[in-house]
Amino acid sequence: MAPTPNGKVAAVKKKINLWAWFWILLGALYFLVPLYGTFDFSLREKRGVLSLLAYQNVLADPRFRDSFTYSALMALATIVVGLLLIVPTAYWVHLRLPQVRPLIEFITLMPFVVPAIVLVFGLIRIYSGPPLALTNSDPLTNFLLMCGYVILSMPYTYRSVDTGLRAIDVRTLTEAAQSLGAGWFTILFRIIFPNIRAALLSGAFLTFAIVIGEFTLASLLGRPAFGPYLVYMGNNRAYEPAALAIISLALTWAAIGLIQLLSHGRPGQEQVGGVH
Amino acid sequence: MAFLELTNIRKQFGQAVAVEDFNLKVDRGEFVSFLGPSGCGKTTTLRMIAGFEIPTVGRVAVDNVDITDKAPNQRNVGMVFQSYALFPNMTVAQNIGFGLRIRRESESAIKERVDEMLALIHLEQKGPSYPSQLSGGQQQRVALARALAIRPQVLLLDEPLSALDAKIRVSLRAEIRAIQRKLGITAIYVTHDQEEALSISDRIVVMSQGHMEQVGTPFEIYNFPQTAFVASFVGTLNTTTAEVVDSARGVLQIDGARLETAEKLDGRQKGDKVTIAIRPERFSFASEQKKANVVDCRIENITFLGSIVRIQVSIGSGKYYMDTFNNPFLELPKIGDKDQVTCSREAVLVLKS
Numbered sequence: 277m278a279p280t281p282n283g284k285v286a287a288v289k290k291k292i293n294l295w296a297w298f299w300i301l302l303g304a305l306y307f308l309v310p311l312y313g314t315f316d317f318s319l320r321e322k323r324g325v326l327s328l329l330a331y332q333n334v335l336a337d338p339r340f341r342d343s344f345t346y347s348a349l350m351a352l353a354t355i356v357v358g359l360l361l362i363v364p365t366a367y368w369v370h371l372r373l374p375q376v377r378p379l380i381e382f383i384t385l386m387p388f389v390v391p392a393i394v395l396v397f398g399l400i401r402i403y404s405g406p407p408l409a410l411t412n413s414d415p416l417t418n419f420l421l422m423c424g425y426v427i428l429s430m431p432y433t434y435r436s437v438d439t440g441l442r443a444i445d446v447r448t449l450t451e452a453a454q455s456l457g458a459g460w461f462t463i464l465f466r467i468i469f470p471n472i473r474a475a476l477l478s479g480a481f482l483t484f485a486i487v488i489g490e491f492t493l494a495s496l497l498g499r500p501a502f503g504p505y506l507v508y509m510g511n512n513r514a515y516e517p518a519a520l521a522i523i524s525l526a527l528t529w530a531a532i533g534l535i536q537l538l539s540h541g542r543p544g545q546e547q548v549g550g551v552h
Numbered sequence: 553m554a555f556l557e558l559t560n561i562r563k564q565f566g567q568a569v570a571v572e573d574f575n576l577k578v579d580r581g582e583f584v585s586f587l588g589p590s591g592c593g594k595t596t597t598l599r600m601i602a603g604f605e606i607p608t609v610g611r612v613a614v615d616n617v618d619i620t621d622k623a624p625n626q627r628n629v630g631m632v633f634q635s636y637a638l639f640p641n642m643t644v645a646q647n648i649g650f651g652l653r654i655r656r657e658s659e660s661a662i663k664e665r666v667d668e669m670l671a672l673i674h675l676e677q678k679g680p681s682y683p684s685q686l687s688g689g690q691q692q693r694v695a696l697a698r699a700l701a702i703r704p705q706v707l708l709l710d711e712p713l714s715a716l717d718a719k720i721r722v723s724l725r726a727e728i729r730a731i732q733r734k735l736g737i738t739a740i741y742v743t744h745d746q747e748e749a750l751s752i753s754d755r756i757v758v759m760s761q762g763h764m765e766q767v768g769t770p771f772e773i774y775n776f777p778q779t780a781f782v783a784s785f786v787g788t789l790n791t792t793t794a795e796v797v798d799s800a801r802g803v804l805q806i807d808g809a810r811l812e813t814a815e816k817l818d819g820r821q822k823g824d825k826v827t828i829a830i831r832p833e834r835f836s837f838a839s840e841q842k843k844a845n846v847v848d849c850r851i852e853n854i855t856f857l858g859s860i861v862r863i864q865v866s867i868g869s870g871k872y873y874m875d876t877f878n879n880p881f882l883e884l885p886k887i888g889d890k891d892q893v894t895c896s897r898e899a900v901l902v903l904k905s
C-alpha cells in the first residue's frame with residue numbers, strides 16, 4: 277500500500293502519544309521515587325528485616341491522634357468559615373461590582389506576599405492585649421488560629437470560587453430566582469452554592485491540605501496542631517517521621533475523599549452537565 | 553381600566569438615555585410585543601416591569617397598584633429569558649416547583665401544580681430529568697412552565713426564541729401564544745424579529761432608540777406604518793421622496809411619474825417634499841381599465857421566492873420591489889421589458905418623517 281497523507285498523520289500522532297507517555301512517566305517518577313524512598317526507609321527500623329515497627333510506634337503515640345484530630349477539625353472550621361465569607365463576597369462582586377474584581381483579586385493574593393511569620397506576629401501583637409485579648413484562653417486562640425488559616429487559604433478558595441462563578445450565568449440565574457420570589461439567602465444556598473459545588477470542593481481540598489501541614493501559625497500560637505508535631509518528630513526520631521509522612525499522606529487523601537463523598541450526598545446531582 | 557400601566561417612563565444609565573417618553577396601557581389578557589432593533593431599549597423596559605431596573609422617572613402599575621419601587625421578588629411577575637436560565641442543579645419538576653416552594657405551598661399542592669404545568673407544555677415524562685438532558689426548545693418550555701407555575705399577574709418574555717432553530721422557533725411561538733390564550737394571562741413579549749411580532753401579538757409597540765415609534769395591532773403596523781422607521785423595519789417596503797403637486801387632491805410626483813394618494817396632505821404646499829411608502833404586494837401590472845396611478849417602468853430583476861415572485865422595476869431613476877403571487881400558468885415578464893405598473897390610491901402611504 278502506498279503511504280497516504282493520512283498514514284503519515286497517524287504515524288505523527290503515534291509519536292506524539294509516545295512522547296506524552298514519556299513525560300507522564302517522568303512526572304510520575306518525580307513524585308513517586310521520593311515517596312517510595314520514604315516508604316522503604318520507614319520499614320527499616322528493625323535492622324536487617326522489613327517491619328511495621330515505626331508505624332506501630334506512631335499509631336501508639338496519643339499525641340499523633342490528638343494533633344491530627346485537632347488539625348482536621350481546624351481545617352473543617354476553616355473551610356466552612358472561609359466559604360461562608362468568600363462565596364457571598366465573590367458572588368456579589370460578580371453580580372454588582374465587576375469593576376472591583378481586580379482589587380479583590382489583589383487582596384486575596386496578599387497571603388502570598390506577606391509571609392505567615394509576619395502574619396502571626398501581627399496577630400499576636402494585636403490580639404494578646406486589650407481590647408481583644410484572644411490569646412489568653414485556648415478556645416479564643418483556636419479561633420484566632422482559624423482566622424489565620426482562613427487568610428492563608430484565601431488565595432486558593434477565592435480562585436476556585438471565582439472560576440466556579442464564571443462557569444455559570446450568575447446574573448440571569450439570580451434574576452430568574454428573584455422573579456420567582458426568592459430572597460438573597462435562598463438564592464445563595466439553593467442556587468449558587470449547589471451550582472459551583474465542584475469549585476467549592478476543590479477550594480476545600482486545598483484548604484484541608486494547607487491547614488493539616490501548617491507549622492508557623494500553630495507553633496507560634498502554641499496550639500497542639502499536626503504541623504508542629506511533625507516537626508517535633510522529625511527533630512527527635514529517625515524512622516518514625518518517615519512512617520508519619522506516609523500515614524499523614526494517606527489520612528489527608530482519606531479526608532479529602534470523605535469530603536467528596538459527603539458532598540455527593542444529594543442524588544442525581546452528578547448528572548449535571550451530563551447527557552445532552 | 554388598564555391592567556398594566558407604564559406612565560411617562562424614562563430610564564437613564566449615567567448620561568445615556570435608554571428609554572424615554574414611554575407610555576403604555578395593556579389590558580388584562582392582552583399579548584403585547586416590543587419590537588425594535590438591538591439596543592433600542594426593549595429589554596430595559598421589560599426589566600423595569602420585572603423590577604430589575606428602577607425607572608429614573610415614571611411609574612409602573614399592575615392592577616392599579618403602583619409597583620415602581622417594589623423589589624423583583626415582591627412582585628408577582630413571571631419572566632422567561634433568552635438563555636432559559638433553568639437551575640442546572642434541579643430537575644425539571646424542581647425547577648417548575650421552585651417558586652411555589654418559596655411561597656411555602658404544601659408538597660401536594662406543588663406536585664399537583666407541577667403536573668398540571670408539565671401537561672400544559674407536553675413534557676409529562678420529563679419531570680425527573682435535568683435541564684442538561686433536554687433540547688433547547690424543551691428547556692425553554694420548562695422555563696415557561698416555571699414562570700407560569702406561580703400564577704403571575706404578568707408574563708414577561710425577553711427574546712425567548714432567539715437561541716432556537718428556525719423550525720422550533722415557529723412551532724414554539726405558536727405554542728406560547730396558545731398557552732397564553734388558554735390561561736388568559738397578560739403577556740409582554742420582546743423581540744427584534746418583525747415576523748414573530750406580527751404573528752404572535754394582539755398589539756405591537758415598535759421602538760427605536762429608546763422611544764415608541766408606533767403602537768398598534770399587527771394589521772395597523774403592517775398596513776399603515778406611520779413613520780419611516782416603522783415602515784422600513786416591518787416588512788419589505790419601497791420608500792422614496794415625492795414632491796407635492798396638488799395637496800387638496802393628493803397628487804404627488806416621483807421622477808416625473810404622477811401618483812395619487814388617498815391620505816390627507818393637509819398643510820403641505822405645492823413643491824414640498826414628502827416621504828411615501830408602498831408595499832411591494834400593492835403593486836401590480838397595469839390593466840387597461842385602470843387610469844389613476846399607472847406609471848411606466850422597466851423590469852430590472854426577477855427573484856423567485858416560492859409562493860411569491862419578487863420583481864424589481866425601475867420608475868425613472870428609482871428602483872422598487874413588486875410582489876406577485878406565483879402562478880405557474882401566467883407568463884412572467886423578462887428582464888429589460890418595458891411595462892406599466894399600478895397601485896391603488898390607498899396603497900400610497902405618506903409617512904410622518
Ligand SMILES: Nc1ncnc2c1ncn2[C@@H]1O[C@H](COP(=O)(O)OP(=O)(O)O)[C@@H](O)[C@H]1O
Pocket residue numbers: 565568569570588589590591592593594595596597
Ligand atoms: N446596565 C446598563 N448600563 C448601561 N447601559 C445599559 C445598561 N443596560 C442597557 N444599557 C443600554 O441601554 C440601551 C438599551 O439596551 P436594551 O434595553 O438592552 O436594548 P434591547 O433589549 O432593545 O436590545 C443600550 O444602548 C444599552 O447599551
Ligand SMILES: [Mg+2]
Pocket residue numbers: 591594595596
Ligand atoms: Mg434585549
